[in-house]
Amino acid sequence: MIIVVDGLNRHMFSEVLDEMFELRARVFGERLGWDVNIEDGKEIDEFDHLDPAYVIGLDDEGNVVAAVRALQTTGPHMLSDVFSAILCGEAPLRSATMWESTRFCVDTQRLTRGKEKNSVSYATCELMIGSLEYAKNAGIQDIITVIDPVMDRVLKRSNCAPYDYVGKTVPMGKVHALAALLDCTEERIAGLREFAGIHDDVFMDEEEALALLAAKKAAAQNPANQDHKPLTDLEKYFVEQMSAAKTEAERQDVLKLIEALTDTFTPEQRTALLETPRAFAHEA
Template sequence: MIIVIDGTNRHRYSRLLDKMFELRARVFGQRLGWEVDIQDGREIDQFDALDPAYVIGVDDDNNVVSCVRALQTTGPHMLSDVFSSILDGEPPLRSATLWESTRFCVDTEILGGGKVHGSISYATCELMSASLEYARDSGISDIITVIDPVMNRVLKRSDCAPYGYVGKTTPMGKVKAMAALLDCTDERINKTRQFAGIEGSVFVDAARAEALSDDGVLFKGSAKKAPKVVQRSAHTLLEEYCEDQIADASTLAELEAAQRLNHVLKEAKLLT
């Protein structure tokens, strides 16, 4: 089943987020060998401080078995600030209705089997379907996501093929990466559900959500503390964003646009 944790309820699920960060460390740091920052067994980056939404899968034993992060593209995000080489000189797409999906992972060690077709697991399809449904219901029309060729094949095999790509396929460490576009339509969601045989709601009900909270029966009395994500002020983030845009400008037009934005924000006293 799936639970969504975002800015409205994040304060109630620090322990579940802790488990999610541990899963990310196991998958991206240990299994895939990515160059990610792991501290105390948890993988957390600067984008986790920007109030993203997390779509998290939990099994019957309350293990976190899957997760994906959704972040708006109007501010700093991974494609614009980390994987910008994929864009091949093009400016990043930015829209209030276009969100970035990152850190998609499934715990294959805990789940073991459970394959729907070939190598694609039910948990993978459930997470894809849930993330699309959450996005659709939140007013998000499209998702952009940085994926490798393996995930690209998974999307195609599960009848959830991207409708387009941005930039070019680029070497990223041991793998290649590309930026894919997915629309959050009923048609796409229904195809993914049909492929995996998903019926009914994939989201936890109110009682299960309460049980999974820090004060719920699953964690009550536990002395374990979740890591704190360092929060930076909106002023600092805006300042860093403007500096990055000016520094990364590859054409005169991009530089002038970045400088105009910097000037407007200073006039509005949002920057010093």
């Protein structure tokens, strides 16, 4: 599922951003060999301080498995200030209806092969769908993106081929880099969805994301769940009920229901259930 983190809600998802910056360090610093700044295992550059929007893919356990950054082209951005060699001396494209998409990355170590959910292919397509739909809904008409030839082939195979390119292909670390143009149209999104077989809404709202992240944190802190098993359907139900609770009284009702099921769960499971909604209540 996809969440969007920007200047308005980034204080709620600081741990997600840290995990994303760590993924970027592994992909762009280690795997691709780009000349990027990595500190404390995180890849962060000057453009991350300009309040960009991040479109981030999470797996069923709340782990960051894919991410991309969206930045306005009317101010500083990577193609104009870092990858200017691509432009062959031409002025960078600037428009209020064009965003730059950079730092597109997918966790190939955590994800599986194939096209099913939690695969590299699925996460890649889901992230592309999410970024295009988010941009379109924000009034953006075009995206310019700095990619390598491998990503260029991925776009073409996914019914999402660029409609044009800017400048030339230049060496960048272990690979080459080029700038491609994508329109944010219903036709492009529909073609991508058809290829991926993804027809449902890909976005997760903030409450759902916070509940998932709280469950992840509780599972990591609970010795009874050190193997990080996914939540059962009943456990997910309690997390959803806690997420839907609007008042402290409603939260207490959910807790009482969990406590009433002592005979149904083992002591370890009961503790995990109690800790998960309390963690969410604390985060909320």
